[in-house]
Amino acid sequence: MAVNRLKKLGLKLTPQRLAILNLLEGNKKHPSAEEIYSQLKPRFPSLSPATVYNTLEVLAKAGELQEVRIRGDKKHFDSNPAPHGHFLCRICQSIYDLDVEPLEMQTPFSVKGHLVEGYTLYFYGICPVCQEGSKTKLN
Ligand SMILES: [Zn+2]
Numbered sequence: 001m002a003v004n005r006l007k008k009l010g011l012k013l014t015p016q017r018l019a020i021l022n023l024l025e026g027n028k029k030h031p032s033a034e035e036i037y038s039q040l041k042p043r044f045p046s047l048s049p050a051t052v053y054n055t056l057e058v059l060a061k062a063g064e065l066q067e068v069r070i071r072g073d074k075k076h077f078d079s080n081p082a083p084h085g086h087f088l089c090r091i092c093q094s095i096y097d098l099d100v101e102p103l104e105m106q107t108p109f110s111v112k113g114h115l116v117e118g119y120t121l122y123f124y125g126i127c128p129v130c131q132e133g134s135k136t137k138l139n
Pocket residue numbers: 089090091092093094126127128129130131
């Protein structure tokens with residue numbers, strides 16, 4: 001699957017690029033470019049940050065990846081390009097997929113004459129794990 005995606009985009013098939021795609025495939029953690037780089041660096045000592053950034057940028061532009069800018073300063077990446085909500089936990093800094101009905105809408109859709117082709121939906125707060133953690137601390 002990853003191979004076909006790269007071929008479709010006319011990207012040269014390199015072990016590094018394949019590793020980037022494989023790392024993102026089915027990954028629910030929304031890693032940043034920096035995190036992807038540091039995870040792959042031990043396996044690919046010749047890997048440069050520029051290769052990671054360029055590959056991610058090309059894939060995002062082609063609509064194969066979704067850029068998640070929930071933290072503003074950092075870009076995170078999701079292998080699921082379909083619009084969906086994201087939640088940032090202010091305590092553990094984890095990013096979760098969060099779909100809230102009826103906001104889960106297939107694009108394009110029309111609202112009061114505006115044709116909506118895409119949207120971003122960011123939520124901020126405390127995740128279930130961290131809420132559990134603060135409960136145990138209180139007891
Ligand atoms: Zn949390």
